[in-house]
Amino acid sequence: MTLKPPPLKNDCFALPAGVNWTPVDTALALLKERLHPVTGIETVVLAHALGRVLAEDVVAQRANPPLPNSAVDGYGFAGGLADGEHVIPLMQGRAAAGLAFEGEVSAGQAIRILTGASLPKGVDTVILEEDVTTDGQAIACRGPLKTGANARRAGEDVEADEVILTAGQKLRPADLALAAATGLSELMVRRSLRVGVLSTGDELVDSGETARPGQIFDANRPMLLSLAAQLGYTPVDLGRVEDDRAVLRARMDSAAQDVDVILTSGGASAGDEDHMSALLRESGAMQEWRIAVKPGRPLALAMWQGVPVFGLPGNPVAAFVCSLVFACPAMSVLAGGNWRAPQGFQLPAGFSKKKKPGRREYLRARIRAGQVEVFQSEGSGRISGLSWGEGLVELGDGAQEIAPGDMVTFYPYESFGL
Numbered sequence: 547m548t549l550k551p552p553p554l555k556n557d558c559f560a561l562p563a564g565v566n567w568t569p570v571d572t573a574l575a576l577l578k579e580r581l582h583p584v585t586g587i588e589t590v591v592l593a594h595a596l597g598r599v600l601a602e603d604v605v606a607q608r609a610n611p612p613l614p615n616s617a618v619d620g621y622g623f624a625g626g627l628a629d630g631e632h633v634i635p636l637m638q639g640r641a642a643a644g645l646a647f648e649g650e651v652s653a654g655q656a657i658r659i660l661t662g663a664s665l666p667k668g669v670d671t672v673i674l675e676e677d678v679t680t681d682g683q684a685i686a687c688r689g690p691l692k693t694g695a696n697a698r699r700a701g702e703d704v705e706a707d708e709v710i711l712t713a714g715q716k717l718r719p720a721d722l723a724l725a726a727a728t729g730l731s732e733l734m735v736r737r738s739l740r741v742g743v744l745s746t747g748d749e750l751v752d753s754g755e756t757a758r759p760g761q762i763f764d765a766n767r768p769m770l771l772s773l774a775a776q777l778g779y780t781p782v783d784l785g786r787v788e789d790d791r792a793v794l795r796a797r798m799d800s801a802a803q804d805v806d807v808i809l810t811s812g813g814a815s816a817g818d819e820d821h822m823s824a825l826l827r828e829s830g831a832m833q834e835w836r837i838a839v840k841p842g843r844p845l846a847l848a849m850w851q852g853v854p855v856f857g858l859p860g861n862p863v864a865a866f867v868c869s870l871v872f873a874c875p876a877m878s879v880l881a882g883g884n885w886r887a888p889q890g891f892q893l894p895a896g897f898s899k900k901k902k903p904g905r906r907e908y909l910r911a912r913i914r915a916g917q918v919e920v921f922q923s924e925g926s927g928r929i930s931g932l933s934w935g936e937g938l939v940e941l942g943d944g945a946q947e948i949a950p951g952d953m954v955t956f957y958p959y960e961s962f963g964l
């Protein structure tokens with residue numbers, strides 16, 4: 547079954563009139579409000595569900611555990627034990643996981659029972675085998691032991707018909723364990739978001755090619771393609787286009803037939819060779835977002851034949867930071883998932899920094915010895931700092947003077963879904 551959601555509106559990226567420098571929170575709120583899922587729905591078996599986005603709430607088909615059972619290897623009987631010594635006669639037979647004891651255990655008798663075995667009729671309490679001596683005919687043990695000790699109630703984990711997973715969740719190994727345990731073999735998920743990645747610029751060559759002096763290797767494309775893959779989407783390599791508007795237009799036209807969202811990098815600002823922003827502007831649905839963020843001022847958002855385009859800045863650090871902060875949550879929604887606000891951690895700074903008001907700043911950072919270290923340079927072309935880093939420090943929109951030991955907000959890369 548394939549069910550398709552309606553297309554996005556052409557003006558979904560329009561900014562409110564009169565806003566010149568859009569604060570990060572306003573930009574995020576607009577994306578959250580305007581975007582909606584663009585992917586259809588399909589049914590997949592659990593083996594193919596990892597990383598997929600749930601299309602509907604999932605209800606347990608049966609309880610976990612389905613029947614009361616033993617949490618330990620030991621001996622089962624009815625009722626607890628009073629303080630003091632006890633000798634309890636043993637019934638013949640045993641209860642094992644998957645091999646139920648069909649008889650009934652009479653009051654005052656015990657039965658050998660193994661971990662995971664359903665409790666036989668007449669058993670509600672289990673004593674650990676380590677706490678027992680036995681000659682095969684009876685067990686000797688010491689109380690007290692509460693009624694119900696070492697026994698697991700039916701449904702104590704999950705009741706049948708309980709909602710176990712909710713629409714919009716991205717499925718993780720633990721979620722698949724829960725679905726399997728509660729009797730599900732297939733799930734309704736969103737079709738995987740197809741993320742097209744395109745690099746622009748005359749100066750670029752692909753790694754592996756020969757670079758003339760003045761040419762540089764395309765770093766953004768491998769970065770953004772692998773980012774899409776790591777987020778659980780289907781990366782689509784749209785290649786690299788020189789600063790030629792006609793070629794760029796043709797590439798965008800064919801991409802729009804094939805993908806759900808396009809990430810481009812380079813040519814996003816307003817220079818002579820910034821063909822990406824010029825082309826998007828021509829298309830009519832271009833919104834040039836001047837976001838009060840560093841790095842990443844020029845972020846071009848547009849609809850190209852109904853497909854949302856994130857025109858990322860060419861500087862790799864800006865492209866990466868803008869992807870994490872803006873494209874990751876936006877793509878999550880396009881993919882049918884929840885809007886993901888990253889989970890930050892308050893940690894003491896291991897650095898000093900004086901920051902001017904007016905822009906939110908993100909620094910490449912990592913945690914060492916309980917403190918946040920930042921990369922030695924804020925240069926937007928310093929790719930080594932992205933690789934050095936394990937997350938970003940966020941400095942608020944206002945002026946800030948940070949001294950070592952002051953608390954700062956650290957977002958691990960993982961908090962953006964990576």
Ligand SMILES: Nc1nc2c(c(=O)[nH]1)N[C@H]1C(S)=C(S)[C@@H](COP(=O)(O)OP(=O)(O)OC[C@H]3O[C@@H](n4cnc5c(N)ncnc54)[C@H](O)[C@@H]3O)O[C@H]1N2
Nearest residue numbers: 745763764765766767812813814815820858859860861864
């Ligand atoms: N006069 C102004 N110049 C610049 C401004 C400005 O406001 N006024 N903003 C600067 C900022 S901030 C950024 S970020 C860049 C953004 O420019 P573009 O998005 O147009 O990007 P390009 O000019 O094409 O490239 C910038 C830089 O990044 C390198 N690059 C591009 N693509 C890749 C790639 N795939 N892999 C590796 N490196 C790439 C490119 O060679 C340039 O060095 O504009 C500033 N200028």
Ligand code: MOO
Nearest residue numbers: 841842843864926
């Ligand atoms: O986007 Mo630019 O790299 O802010 O520095």
